[in-house]
Amino acid sequence: MRLRKLVAAAVPLPALLGLAVAVPAAAASEPLVALADNAAPLINSARTGDVAADRPITAALSLKLHNQQALEKFLADVQNPASAQYHRFLNPAQFNARFGPTQADVDKAVSFLGKSGLTGIEVSGNRQAITFTGSAAQLESAFRTRIGTYHDQVSGRDFFANDAVPAVPSSVSDVVGGVVGLDDHAVRTHSAKPLAQQPNVVKAVTPPVLKTAYGTSGLSATGSGVNVGFVEFDGYQKSNITKYDSTYGLSAGSVTTVGVSGANYDSSPGGGQIEVELDIEVVHALAAAADDYVYEAPNSSAGELAMYQKIASDATVDVVSISWGACEAAEGSSAAKSVSSAIATGTAEGISYFAAAGDDGTTDCYRQTGSTAKGVDFPASSPNVSGVGGTKLTVTSSNGYSSEATWNDGNSGGSTGGGISTVFTAPSWQSSQSTTYRKVPDVAADASPTSGYYIYSAGTWETVGGTSGATPLWAAFAALQNQVHGGALGNLNPKFYSIGNGSSYGTGFHDVTTGSNTLHGTTGFSAGTGYDQVTGWGSFKGSGLSGLLG
DSSP states (O other), rough: OOOOOOOOSSSOOOHHHHSOOOOOOTTSSEEEOOOOOGOOOOTTTTEEEOOTTEEEEEEEEEEOOOOHHHHHHHHHHHTTTTTTTTTOOOOHHHHHHSSSSOOHHHHHHHHHHHHHEEEEEOOOOOSSSSEEEEEEHHHHHHHHHOOOEEETTTTTEEEESSSSSOEEEETTTTTTTEEOSSOOOOOOOOOOOOOOOTTTOOOOBBBHHHHTTTTTTTTOOOOTTTTEEEEESSSHHHHHHHHHHHHTTTTOOEEEEETTTTTOOOSSTTHHHHHHHHHHHHHHHHHHHHHEEEEEEOOOHHHHHHHHHHHHHHOSSSEEEEEEEEEEHHHHHHHHHHHHHHHHHHHHHHEEEEEEEOOBBBBBHHHHOOOOSSHHHHHHHTTTTTEEEEEEEEEEESOEEEEEOBBOOHHOBBBOOOOOEEEEEEEEEGHHHHHEEEEEEEEEOOOOOOGOOEEETTTTEEEEESHHHHHHHHHHHHHHHHHHSSOOOOHHHHHHHHHSSSTTTHHHHHHHHSSBBOBBBBBOBBBSSSOOOTTBBBBEOOOHHHOOOO
């Protein structure tokens, strides 16, 4: 993971704009530095006008971390069994002291925002992000770019975005890494897919099926003493969770909502309710005794960044399940790198992150923009996240593992995501895959709606699929491993790839070797022996993989 880079040379105002923007007199003569990664994702879009000058917009600054090279080394050493730093994770205060922005950095950025007339300024607990609100005119003035309205000609969606690369005065460019929220192009979506009436249902999975098929029945762990976090942009009803738990006799831990930036959807959940309840209930299927923390934030770039920063600064959870994302092209480079920086912080503190690889095959932008170009889902593509792909699980009459194939139910049914990132370079542990950029997914589990998760949501039983079902399953397995191994595990990818490349691969993983994620007429990748960009290393063999993670 790398922080975004600033253009080194000062950029004259006319080169940035081409349109008149009011600039505060005090800053008018100060050289500007362009935030190069903040170009808005305007592919296939036509400008339709100007955003109303008085429209309120909430955005956020991402501040630069210090000692980036040392941080990269620490993240490698803390997962290297041969290092004296192995699993010696940091607490937030230690991270801030070694790598975080200083209070002087924050003061400089806050002063800039205040002088620009922006209000509602809120600094994250780890000082890495500053959320603020202003009118469109104020943001245009502060960041030296017009904000226009756009129409995506493929998806038909309307959105607003900065017309040009934004810039900040040179006096604050040394602390500001990027600004997110000058566009609302990306809408984080979930991939929970209720089962349509289909004749080829294999067998819906319940807690007894999952524990037997994936081999966790032999583990003494229940998730007790472990905290699991959920990234959500909608709410849930506890009564539905209770119904699921009581039906299967699960002794569940507590479920607590953590509101971020004023969000709390639980009194009136929306269309994403099925996703939130799927996430919680699947974790309960394997690790019911874990305590759950459901983070809920506004579905915006600023809300997303604030949520990931809060998870890291709270340092409450050990494992995080992420079923909401956006394709990299829609997310934008600055937003992706800002969030990835927050995730790296949590990883240094010992948090393990798992994220859905998406449900549109190798064309991850299809659902959001209508594009059939190859793309992968974020945050699954972040190097400090284990991206989770999808399979179709078949079990025996006694719920034992029979087989798995790549989940691909065609254009109408969806397929596991996978491919190559265009934002993040390949981490060292992925070097054996001969790639310059990060490949996803890393692992996989059941995701086809035809072998889907039987859950209770919004007062009814549903069979639900999608990689957003596979993801909390892996998070639940990680929660069990936190208990088994007596502490935090952090980024598990280095261990997964070490096992996958070694002689113990078959002990820890079910290798999925059939199928592809070709979808929407775009040729994808094919499953095969060992690692592939369809199901990664495959699904876990509970007891076997547990014995290899120590």
